[in-house]
Amino acid sequence: MLTQPDIAALLITLKLAATTTLILLLLGTPLAWWLATTRSKVRSAIEAVIALPLVLPPTVLGFYLLLAFSPDGPIGATTAAMGLPSMAFSFWGLVLGSAIYSLPFVVQPLQNSFAGLGRMPLEVAATLGAAPLDRFISVVLPLSKLGYLTAAVLGFAHTLGEFGVVLMIGGNIPGETQVLSIAIYDHVEALEYSQAHWLAAGLLLCSFLVLLMIYSANRRFHLMKTA
């Protein structure tokens, strides 16, 4: 059934998806808030940039990241100047790639959720004397629970199934950059079809459970609201 490297790949995949989702929620919150509230003219341009990873084929994105990570590339030169190891073939390189790749899946639900709040709750909180940060934490966050749930699950699930970006920048190092999708691909290429089936079934089941979780939470949330 599952071999030791397969289990390592599963763990790396979960760690990658969880880390990426956490980082995207932290960075995505101010970004989505700004997009939802600003009247700036550059808003549309920023929105378009955030949606770009949806258009670009993942292997293409991965290829350009690989070039950027090289010693002459912008990211590679920066990390070298800071005395950091290269991002290529490392777990943190994968996190960066996944964060770019899954960015729209986290920012867009958050932005929609923030925009849907309207100005009323915040203005009421302000008249009651709440400071901006307090307004955000005690008014916006609780009201945007569903948006956060959707963003987290979409970001997580999208990173679980990631293949092209990792293929290009990972280097297939067991326990470091060898993720589930790559392990499945390797099994197929090596004609080890039964192992590929086991892993693929595991990935499908995992994804199904994650999606089931969000949809049932979504339903319960709506029932609560209407009750």
Add this chain to the structure above:
Amino acid sequence: MGHIKLAFEDNSEHKLRIIRGSSGKHYAQITNGAPFDIFLSADQRRPRRLVEEGLAKESGLTTYAHGQLALWSKQNNLQLNREYLLNTNNYCVIAIANPRLAPYGKAANELLSILGLESLVREKVVMGENIAQAFQFAFSGNADLGLVAYSQTESPNLRGQGSVWLVPSNLHRPIKQDMVILTDSAAALEFSSFMKSAVVRAILLTSGYLLPEVAP
């Protein structure tokens, strides 16, 4: 393959359509009914397996070339050789193709183990899914060295770039590449015999391959 296509179409009424991809993927497609006439694999295992499974005839199976392994670096003017590879302080990252999947990766692994480097460089090895990706890692400069196919470093776009060492063939098992005929079409038979012609043999030699009968 592009040169071979041009030469074939010059001498034949048939047209050649090339579908590129890894040998493992093509194998999976062929076993599931892909409409290919002939399969040129990078190894011997997959064509043989098609014959064993009754999807191709034994008589249609031949070795069309011997691949050669090369050590390549993006940096110009390096004296790449056995000693350079043995001195592991010379490099931090070395790219190879996945030995489980790619014959050049397997040969690269054999080279590293013959030189006693297997455990020394384990931390430095990154794997591409295939030899093209291993080359990309080295070409982009993310890997200091790449154990790649000599046919890649000798391709017209890259010849003369970077530094290269043609790895002596006694340092790994031969990389025999087989092809197998999948249909009875006249075009397949014609192309199969064309692959043994003097024209193709000349192309193979200038492209960094050895001839099929040469046992390196």
